[in-house]
Amino acid sequence: xxxxxxxxxxxxxxxxxxxxxxxxxxxxxxxxxxxxxxxxxxxxxxxxxxxxxxxxxxxxxxxxxxxxxxxxxxxxxxxxxxxxxxxxxxxxxxxxxxxxxxxxxxxxxxxxxxxxxxxxxxxxxxxxxxxxxxxxxxxxxxxxxxxxxxxxxxxxxxxxxxxxxxxxxxxxxxxxxxxxxxxxxxxxxxxxxxxxxxxxxxxxxxxxxxxxxxxxxxxxxxxxxxxxxxxxxxxxxxxxxxxxxxxxxxxxxxxxxxxxxxxxxxxxxxxxxxxxxxxxxxxxxxxxxxxxxxxxxxxxxxxxxxxxxxxxxxxxxxxxxxxxxxxxxxxxxxxxxxxxxxxxxxxxxxxxxxxxxxxxxxxxxxxxxxxxxxxxxxxxxxxxxxxxxxxxxxxxxxxxxxxxxx
Numbered sequence: 001x002x003x004x005x006x007x008x009x010x011x012x013x014x015x016x017x018x019x020x021x022x023x024x025x026x027x028x029x030x031x032x033x034x035x036x037x038x039x040x041x042x043x044x045x046x047x048x049x050x051x052x053x054x055x056x057x058x059x060x061x062x063x064x065x066x067x068x069x070x071x072x073x074x075x076x077x078x079x080x081x082x083x084x085x086x087x088x089x090x091x092x093x094x095x096x097x098x099x100x101x102x103x104x105x106x107x108x109x110x111x112x113x114x115x116x117x118x119x120x121x122x123x124x125x126x127x128x129x130x131x132x133x134x135x136x137x138x139x140x141x142x143x144x145x146x147x148x149x150x151x152x153x154x155x156x157x158x159x160x161x162x163x164x165x166x167x168x169x170x171x172x173x174x175x176x177x178x179x180x181x182x183x184x185x186x187x188x189x190x191x192x193x194x195x196x197x198x199x200x201x202x203x204x205x206x207x208x209x210x211x212x213x214x215x216x217x218x219x220x221x222x223x224x225x226x227x228x229x230x231x232x233x234x235x236x237x238x239x240x241x242x243x244x245x246x247x248x249x250x251x252x253x254x255x256x257x258x259x260x261x262x263x264x265x266x267x268x269x270x271x272x273x274x275x276x277x278x279x280x281x282x283x284x285x286x287x288x289x290x291x292x293x294x295x296x297x298x299x300x301x302x303x304x305x306x307x308x309x310x311x312x313x314x315x316x317x318x319x320x321x322x323x324x325x326x327x328x329x330x331x332x333x334x335x336x337x338x339x340x341x342x343x344x345x346x347x348x349x350x351x352x353x354x355x356x357x358x359x360x361x362x363x364x365x366x367x368x369x370x371x372x373x374x375x376x377x378x379x380x381x382x383x384x385x386x387x388x389x390x391x392x393x394x395x396x397x398x399x400x401x402x403x404x405x406x
Contacts, residue, residue, distance in 0.1 A: 004191055004232060005025075005026045007045075007048060011055075013055035015059065016228060017228075017234065018179075019032060019156075020183075021033060025044040025052070025077075026077045027042060027044060027045075027075065027078040027230065028042065028231055029041065029044050029052040029081075030183055033056075033060060034154020037066070037067035038064050038065050038153075039066075040056075040085045041070045041183060042070070042073075042078045042079065042185070043078070044077065044078070045077050045136070046076070046136045049080070049085065053084045066085050066086075066090050067090065068090070068153055069082065069092045070093050071093070071098060072172050072186075073167060073170055073171045073172070073185060073186065074097075074099075074102045074104075074105070075105070075167065075168060078185075079139065082137075082139045083137065083139075092139055093142065093143040093144070094144055095144065095146075095160075095162055095169075096144040098170040099141070099144075101169065102138060104205065119391065146162065147162050156176065157176070157178060159175040161175055161218070163184070163218060165187070165196070165212035165213065165215030165216070166184075166186055166196060167186045167207065169205075171186065171187060173185065173218075175222060175224075180223070180238075181224060181226040181228065183228040184219065184227060184228065184230065185229075186231075187216075187229075190231055192229040192230075192231070193232075193285035194284050194288035195252065195288045196212050197288075198295050198298035198299070199290065199298035199301075200289075201290070201392075202391075206298055206302050207298070209255065209256040209298070209299050213249050213256070216249040220249075251278055254282055255276060255292060255299060258296075259299040259300055260303070262276070263304075273293035273296050274293070276293070276296050288388065288389060290392055291389045321358075321362055324358075324362045324363060325362075334361075334364040334369075334370055335369055337357070337360035338356070338357065338367060341360065341377070342369070342376070344356065344377075345373055345380065350376075350380040351381070354377050356370075357374040357377065361374065374403050375403050375404065378396050378403065381396055
């Protein structure tokens, strides 16, 4: 994950195919070069845009002649550096939902910054997280479209296609019909071949499993010979592309169908999260952002929202922690809770242990026994990830660090 999204400004741009260049960063920037004008796709973050332009010009050996600037999605990491590419004569293009996507982030900018710092401070630094979320200026759009938008630049036909099933509703793919080439951005997320990021623990809208399947089918119908993902190397050959995309699509369809079936059979969310697993032939070819159980929950909540109908208390503003002091007192104090947590750890039940340490540490944040039990539980959970599910790993690592420094 970090290798595919790391920002190393000293590195040059790369030529992926004739006239198609990539400048890698936390969200890569692409150039479709032409003798009579260039097209730029994305701009990286606020602090990356200028370097993206320099990289392209260094590889081309000439200044850019940008005619069209395309914002493939509204996340800060994709559009923040737009100022490096726009100017007189440059047409800025985005999906019609781009403005709503930007509004989502700007309305909760401080909330998003805090969540993102928790997950990404190690990889990009707290100051860069702050700049990305609080200082990114908003671009002025010249053209917006709904389903598709076609343009000719330097004698090349370029089609912009809405693919709302990926990371965001304003996401798009860029199709070059003469070259049978499709640039999909982050339709599948940061890593090609992984399960799509249907839910994020950093905080974002739920993504629709059904819309994702529809978007993948849309790309399959193009029958591309070259597929350029947002970060990883291009995939060559229609047979290989079809095999990969069908596997990803069918995995998401399986999770969706099994979750819906379980809901109709009367199973609760927690049972389905524990039970549903992908068969070997549908397991993703790349490590993902989260485990299958997160995707099960995303499908559940896409259909029925936050109310699980398990307790009347869900309907009110009094959280479970409101009675934790009383529970701790009735249990005999935080040391007794910590001892029970340690017993769960010893029995290989780390999540049960965390339920107890949550209560103990709410009552007595400095309780050494509770902190030790929580650390042991987190270490077990981290080991069980087996190095997969990046966001889960990063959350657990951050929790371990916070517990050690409490």
